[in-house]
Amino acid sequence: MPGRGRPNRRTRSTRRPQRSKDVLHGRGGRGANAFRCVGCRTEVSPEAPGTTHRNHCPNCLSSLHVDRRVPGDRAADCRGRMEALSMSVRPDGEWMIIHHCVACGELSANRIAGDDNALVLVRLALKPLRDTSIAHRVLLTL
Amino acid sequence: MSHPKKAHSSTSHTVLTGTFVCAWCGLTVSAAAGDGTRRNHCPSCLHSQHVLDHVEGGSSDCHGRMSPISIAVLRTGDWMVVHRCVRCDELTSNPVCADDNQLILMRMAVRPLAQPPFPLEVFGEL
Numbered sequence: 444m445p446g447r448g449r450p451n452r453r454t455r456s457t458r459r460p461q462r463s464k465d466v467l468h469g470r471g472g473r474g475a476n477a478f479r480c481v482g483c484r485t486e487v488s489p490e491a492p493g494t495t496h497r498n499h500c501p502n503c504l505s506s507l508h509v510d511r512r513v514p515g516d517r518a519a520d521c522r523g524r525m526e527a528l529s530m531s532v533r534p535d536g537e538w539m540i541i542h543h544c545v546a547c548g549e550l551s552a553n554r555i556a557g558d559d560n561a562l563v564l565v566r567l568a569l570k571p572l573r574d575t576s577i578a579h580r581v582l583l584t585l
Numbered sequence: 586m587s588h589p590k591k592a593h594s595s596t597s598h599t600v601l602t603g604t605f606v607c608a609w610c611g612l613t614v615s616a617a618a619g620d621g622t623r624r625n626h627c628p629s630c631l632h633s634q635h636v637l638d639h640v641e642g643g644s645s646d647c648h649g650r651m652s653p654i655s656i657a658v659l660r661t662g663d664w665m666v667v668h669r670c671v672r673c674d675e676l677t678s679n680p681v682c683a684d685d686n687q688l689i690l691m692r693m694a695v696r697p698l699a700q701p702p703f704p705l706e707v708f709g710e711l
Contacts, residue, residue: 561703
């Protein structure tokens with residue numbers, strides 16, 4: 444068949460129907476705000492326990508630079524990958540992940556979600572203490 | 586003064602006198618650290634002031650106090666202090682100076698482990 448692009452070995456009668464897909468960029472409906480993580484390619488659903496703004500992957504804590512000031516405003520046109528840089532603690536004891544945009548260097552603080560990978564969270568919180576020489580020097584100067 | 590943009594955007598008061606008064610503890614500190622680098626936070630309480638616009642570069646009109654909230658580690662192993670402006674919530678990261686208050690640095694580094702959101706005992710079995 445000329446002008447049909449890639450030749451298909453199957454005939455029209457045996458071709459299976461197209462599988463149903465969720466429109467991810469549309470508004471409303473199931474999967475409206477689902478995203479695929481830019482770090483580990485995990486498919487992430489928007490429902491997160493403990494927070495209404497899912498803004499990072501629960502598996503590898505990577506995020507995407509889409510918001511500027513207000514969570515969910517989608518005003519930033521950077522679209523760079525944001526890596527978890529460090530762990531901060533609010534005065535009320537809640538953990539916050541400091542994200543760092545790989546493309547433009549912007550920093551942002553985000554609340555952790557209830558289904559975030561606990562091992563990755565603790566690894567991030569323990570990062571300053573991994574190099575024992577620094578901690579040793581610090582404790583000596585106290 | 587190796588960074589021309591930083592030197593240009595500092596306040597004229599700091600350029601003239603070479604000292605600044607900490608916005609939190611009131612300590613008068615010299616702008617140049619002992620190893621020749623330029624200081625951007627108080628070595629005693631680690632608080633800073635929002636005078637640099639990190640998004641667009643140049644000076645900022647905010648002048649809010651910036652409190653230290655976190656310790657970040659570079660790939661080289663150096664520590665950075667993450668500051669947050671109490672007025673406009675801007676976040677910046679600055680390298681740690683050699684004469685910074687080690688007690689406050691260490692307190693910030695172990696702060697997440699003092700109040701974990703889940704019991705840490707399970708990680709002992711891993």
